[in-house]
Amino acid sequence: MPKLIAKTPLSGLWPVTHRDLSLSEVALDRITSVAPFRGQEKALAKALKPLGLAFLAPNSFAEKAGVRLVWTGRDQAFLINAVLETPAAALTDQSDGWACLRLEGAGAADVLMRLYPLDLRAQVFAPGQAARAGLNHMASVLMRTETAFELLVFRSMARTAWAEIAEAMQHVAARRAL
Amino acid sequence: MRLTCPLCGPRDRREFHYLGAEEYLRRPAAEAASAAWDDYLHNRDNPAGETRDLWYHEAGCGQWLLVTRDTVSHDIRKVELVATLKGGAK
Numbered sequence: 451m452p453k454l455i456a457k458t459p460l461s462g463l464w465p466v467t468h469r470d471l472s473l474s475e476v477a478l479d480r481i482t483s484v485a486p487f488r489g490q491e492k493a494l495a496k497a498l499k500p501l502g503l504a505f506l507a508p509n510s511f512a513e514k515a516g517v518r519l520v521w522t523g524r525d526q527a528f529l530i531n532a533v534l535e536t537p538a539a540a541l542t543d544q545s546d547g548w549a550c551l552r553l554e555g556a557g558a559a560d561v562l563m564r565l566y567p568l569d570l571r572a573q574v575f576a577p578g579q580a581a582r583a584g585l586n587h588m589a590s591v592l593m594r595t596e597t598a599f600e601l602l603v604f605r606s607m608a609r610t611a612w613a614e615i616a617e618a619m620q621h622v623a624a625r626r627a628l
Numbered sequence: 629m630r631l632t633c634p635l636c637g638p639r640d641r642r643e644f645h646y647l648g649a650e651e652y653l654r655r656p657a658a659e660a661a662s663a664a665w666d667d668y669l670h671n672r673d674n675p676a677g678e679t680r681d682l683w684y685h686e687a688g689c690g691q692w693l694l695v696t697r698d699t700v701s702h703d704i705r706k707v708e709l710v711a712t713l714k715g716g717a718k
């Protein structure tokens with residue numbers, strides 16, 4: 451069988467830069483939805499242990515050696531860039547369903563606060579925090595790392611999200627230049 | 629208007645979808661009298677004051693919420709997860 455070349459959701463787009471702000475795509479290997487079955491929390495904790503991760507409180511994520519677990523709903527999290535096999539949870543491959551964007555640089559929170567109805571200032575939305583929230587009209591999973599915001603949107607909306615963030619970046623950069 | 633989702637925290641109204649009165653949580657049995665079905669489907673109070681209705685956290689966690697609010701003062705008194713209510717869906 452011929453080997454097909456997978457394209458990332460935002461392939462063909464160069465990172466966008468305005469002043470200190472930069473928007474780029476994060477290529478993810480794998481996303482698995484992990485939804486623990488009722489009463490299986492302990493068994494799931496055991497299965498996650500080799501990854502150095504534990505199931506999460508709402509609105510947070512954790513990362514260990516490039517593997518990330520992010521809360522995405524009641525009794526549900528996404529495991530990013532790792533393989534998990536366990537009968538303790540419903541596991542669903544989501545790898546090709548999402549696009550991941552990274553926004554970094556001074557003013558990144560200002561850019562995203564134009565699109566998210568959330569207070570994203572660092573003292574309110576700190577590194578390690580996550581949110582399921584609407585990016586304008588799009589469903590998304592937003593995460594703040596030590597250095598950037600990373601967000602997941604449905605793959606079908608990747609370019610719309612990209613364009614809207616890029617436009618907001620331009621506006622924030624223009625204001626900062628005044 | 630803001631609702632404080634028990635999971636997600638305080639969120640803007642545009643993240644939520646409104647369904648209607650709390651009565652939707654009390655679906656009559658299939659063989660119930662037609663008056664019970666009539667009440668369930670059509671008959672609603674229109675209180676000036678406390679009301680309880682169902683909202684869906686569409687752009688957030690995807691949970692159904694039972695909101696207790698005041699139609700006079702616009703106070704939001706309580707927001708509960710339907711899933712964890714007694715007799716709620718699991």
Ligand SMILES: [Zn+2]
Pocket residue numbers: 633634635636637685688689690691
């Ligand atoms: Zn919520």
